[in-house]
Amino acid sequence: MISETACRECPLRSCGAFAANTPEELAFIEKFKTHESAAAAGSSILDEGRSGAALYTLLSGWAFRYRTLRDGRRQILNFLLPGDFIGLHEQVLGAASHGVEALTGVRLCAFDRNSLWDLYRTHPALGYDITWLSAHEELIVDENLLSVGRRSALERIAMLLLQVYRRAQGVGLDGPHGVPFPITQQHLADALGLSLVHTNKTLRKLHGLGLHDIRNGRLKIHNPAAVQRLADDPATPVRARPLI
Amino acid sequence: MISETACRECPLRSCGAFAANTPEELAFIEKFKTHESAAAAGSSILDEGRSGAALYTLLSGWAFRYRTLRDGRRQILNFLLPGDFIGLHEQVLGAASHGVEALTGVRLCAFDRNSLWDLYRTHPALGYDITWLSAHEELIVDENLLSVGRRSALERIAMLLLQVYRRAQGVGLDGPHGVPFPITQQHLADALGLSLVHTNKTLRKLHGLGLHDIRNGRLKIHNPAAVQRLADDPATPVRARPLI
DNA sequence: CGGGAAGTTGACGGGTCTCAATGGCCGTGG
DNA sequence: CCACGGCCATTGAGACCCGTCAACTTCCCG
Numbered sequence: 001m002i003s004e005t006a007c008r009e010c011p012l013r014s015c016g017a018f019a020a021n022t023p024e025e026l027a028f029i030e031k032f033k034t035h036e037s038a039a040a041a042g043s044s045i046l047d048e049g050r051s052g053a054a055l056y057t058l059l060s061g062w063a064f065r066y067r068t069l070r071d072g073r074r075q076i077l078n079f080l081l082p083g084d085f086i087g088l089h090e091q092v093l094g095a096a097s098h099g100v101e102a103l104t105g106v107r108l109c110a111f112d113r114n115s116l117w118d119l120y121r122t123h124p125a126l127g128y129d130i131t132w133l134s135a136h137e138e139l140i141v142d143e144n145l146l147s148v149g150r151r152s153a154l155e156r157i158a159m160l161l162l163q164v165y166r167r168a169q170g171v172g173l174d175g176p177h178g179v180p181f182p183i184t185q186q187h188l189a190d191a192l193g194l195s196l197v198h199t200n201k202t203l204r205k206l207h208g209l210g211l212h213d214i215r216n217g218r219l220k221i222h223n224p225a226a227v228q229r230l231a232d233d234p235a236t237p238v239r240a241r242p243l244i
Numbered sequence: 245m246i247s248e249t250a251c252r253e254c255p256l257r258s259c260g261a262f263a264a265n266t267p268e269e270l271a272f273i274e275k276f277k278t279h280e281s282a283a284a285a286g287s288s289i290l291d292e293g294r295s296g297a298a299l300y301t302l303l304s305g306w307a308f309r310y311r312t313l314r315d316g317r318r319q320i321l322n323f324l325l326p327g328d329f330i331g332l333h334e335q336v337l338g339a340a341s342h343g344v345e346a347l348t349g350v351r352l353c354a355f356d357r358n359s360l361w362d363l364y365r366t367h368p369a370l371g372y373d374i375t376w377l378s379a380h381e382e383l384i385v386d387e388n389l390l391s392v393g394r395r396s397a398l399e400r401i402a403m404l405l406l407q408v409y410r411r412a413q414g415v416g417l418d419g420p421h422g423v424p425f426p427i428t429q430q431h432l433a434d435a436l437g438l439s440l441v442h443t444n445k446t447l448r449k450l451h452g453l454g455l456h457d458i459r460n461g462r463l464k465i466h467n468p469a470a471v472q473r474l475a476d477d478p479a480t481p482v483r484a485r486p487l488i
Numbered sequence: 489c490g491g492g493a494a495g496t497t498g499a500c501g502g503g504t505c506t507c508a509a510t511g512g513c514c515g516t517g518g
Numbered sequence: 519c520c521a522c523g524g525c526c527a528t529t530g531a532g533a534c535c536c537g538t539c540a541a542c543t544t545c546c547c548g
Contacts, residue, residue: 049478065386067386067387067390069390069394069395069476070476071476073394073395074394075389075390075393075394077386077389077390088375088379089379089382089383092372092375092376092379092380093376093379093380093383093482094483095480097383097386097387097478097480098386117372120364120368120369120371120372121368124364124365124368124371125364127364127368127371127372127375128336128361128364128371130375131332131336131371131374131375131378132336132337134375134378134379134382135332135333135336135337135378136336136337137382138333138378138381138382138385139333139337139341141382141385141386141389142309142311142321142341142342142385143311143341144389145319145321145385145388145389145392146311146313146319146321148389148392148393148437149319149392149436149437150313150317150318150319150437151313151317152503153503153504184525184526184527185526185527185528186525186526192393193392193393193394194504194505195504195505195506196527197504197505197506197507197528197529198503198504198505200527200528200529201504201528201529202504203527204527204528204529232313232314232315234293234341236339236341238337239338396535397535397536428493428494428495429494429495430494438536438537439536439537439538440495440537441496441497441536441537441538441539442535442536442537444495444496444497445496445497445536446536447495448496448497489548490547490548491546491547491548492545492546492547492548493544493545493546493547494543494544494545494546495542495543495544495545496541496542496543496544497540497541497542497543498539498540498541498542499538499539499540500537500538500539501536501537501538501539502535502536502537502538503534503535503536503537504533504534504535504536505532505533505534505535506531506532506533506534507530507531507532507533508529508530508531509528509529509530510527510528510529510530511526511527511528511529512525512526512527512528513524513525513526513527514523514524514525514526515522515523515524516521516522516523516524517520517521517522517523518519518520518521518522
C-alpha cells in the first residue's frame with residue numbers, strides 16, 4: 001500500500017496551474033477518493049473494451065490513451081499528464097472504447113465510481129469541472145486529429161513536441177534542461193499516424209534545424225516561437241484548470 | 245422568425261433514441277431555450293476563434309465541426325446530426341477552437357449561455373447529461389482519429405459511411421432508400437485526411453464492391469456486416485442518449 | 489442557354505511505408 | 519569482468535499509396 005496524500009495537501013494544487021476549490025469541495029473530494037495506487041511503466045491502467053473500471057486522476061507520471069485495430073495497428077489518442085482525469089468515458093458511456101497505458105511509473109488517485117452521481121448532485125460546481133476536463137481532453141484530441149489529417153510529418157512532430165512541452169510546463173515539470181520526455185519514437189509514430197522509420201528520419205531533420213533537443217529523457221525547445229510557426233499552431237492559452 | 249416548438253413536444257423526443265426527462269426537467273429546458281433559429285446550407289453556425297457564441301442543439305439538418313490551418317487546409321473533426329449539442333467547448337473553455345458549418349439547411353434550438361451554470365446547480369441530472377454528450381462527441385472524434393491515423397483510404401471511407409449510416413438511423417432518418425447523405429466528396433476528403441481526387445477514386449472502388457450505393461443524396465448500405473468487417477469496426481452500440 | 493458546383497478520370501511525382509541491417513545503451517547473469 | 523540479449527535509435531534501398539495537376543463530364547439552377 002502507498003502512503004496516502006490528503007487532497008487539501010495535494011502537491012499538484014500548489015503548482016499554480018489549478019483553480020482553487022472551497023474547503024467543502026475539498027472535503028467531498030477526499031471522501032470521493034477511495035485510495036491511491038501505483039503502476040509501473042508499460043503496465044495497463046485501463047483495458048480496451050472492458051467495463052467496470054475505476055475513475056482516476058493521474059497524480060504523477062505520464063500515460064497515454066490508445067485504440068487498436070485487430071491486426072495490431074495502434075493509434076495513440078492523447079498523452080496524459082498529472083492532473084488529467086481517467087475513465088470518464090467508461091463511467092458515462094458504459095464501456096471502455098480505449099485503453100490507457102502507463103508511460104512511466106505513475107501514481108493514481110482512485111475514486112468511487114458509484115459516487116460520481118453524488119458528486120453532481122451535492123456539488124454541481126465539481127460536476128461542471130468534470131465537464132471542463134472532458135471538453136479540454138476533446139480539445140486535445142481535436143488538435144491531434146487536425147495534425148494527423150492535414151499536417152506534414154515535420155509539422156506533426158513540431159506540433160506534438162510543442163504541445164507536450166507546454167502541457168508539461170503547465171503542471172510545473174520544467175527544469176533547466178527542459179521537461180521530462182518519456183515518449184519513445186515508437187510512441188510518437190503511433191500518436192502521429194506515421195511509421196517508426198519515417199518518424200525517426202523526420203525527427204532527425206527537425207533536430208537538424210536546431211530548434212530543440214531531446215537528451216537524457218528530457219525535451220528542451222530552444223525557440224518555441226519558431227516551432228510554433230513551423231507547426232502552424234494558433235496557440236490558445238489555457239486558463240486556470242480544475243482538478244478533481 | 246420561426247415557429248417555436250415546445251420542448252415537451254419536440255419531434256426528436258418521439259423517435260425512440262433519446263432518454264426521457266422528468267416534467268420538471270422539461271420545464272427547465274423550455275426556460276433555458278431562448279429561441280429557435282435557422283441557417284442555410286453552407287452558412288457558418290460558429291466561427292473559428294470567436295468567443296461569446298451561443299449554445300445550440302441541432303434540431304434538424306446536418307452540420308460539421310472543423311479546424312483549419314492558415315494556408316487553408318481544413319480538417320473536419322466530426323459530423324453533427326439532430327440531437328447533437330453545439331458550442332459547449334466555447335462555453336466551458338472560453339474560446340472557440342473550431343468552427344461549425346451547416347451542411348444542409350438546419351434548425352437550431354438556442355439556449356441562454358448565462359444559464360448553463362443554473363442548469364448544473366438546479367438540475368444536476370441535466371449537467372450529467374451534458375457531460376454524457378461531451379464524452380460521446382469525444383468518442384466519435386477518437387474513432388475518426390483512429391481512422392485517419394491508422395486505416396487505409398478504403399477502410400476509412402467504409403468506416404465513415406458505416407458510422408454516418410448508423411447515426412442517421414439512430415435518429416430516425418432511415419427510409420426505404422437508405423439515409424439522407426448531404427456529404428460531398430470534398431467533405432469526405434476533409435474528414436478523412438485524404439485528397440479530393442483520391443477520395444473519389446477510392447469511393448468508386450468501394451462502390452465497385454457492391455456494398456453500398458449513394459444516389460439522389462441518399463446512402464444505402466446493402467451489407468453492413470461486410471462493410472464493418474472491411475472497416476475493422478468493433479461496433480459498440482450506444483444506449484439511450486440524453487437530449488437537451 | 490450559360491455558368492458554377494460536384495463528380496470522374498489519367499498521368500506523374502513525391503511523401504511515406506516496408507524491409508533490412510547496424511550501433512548504442514543497459515541490465516542480467518555467467 | 520565480460521558476454522549476452524533486449525530495447526531503442528539510426529540509416530539505406532526500393533516499393534507503393536496517395537497527392538497534385540489537368541482536363542472533362544454531368545447535373546442543377548437561373
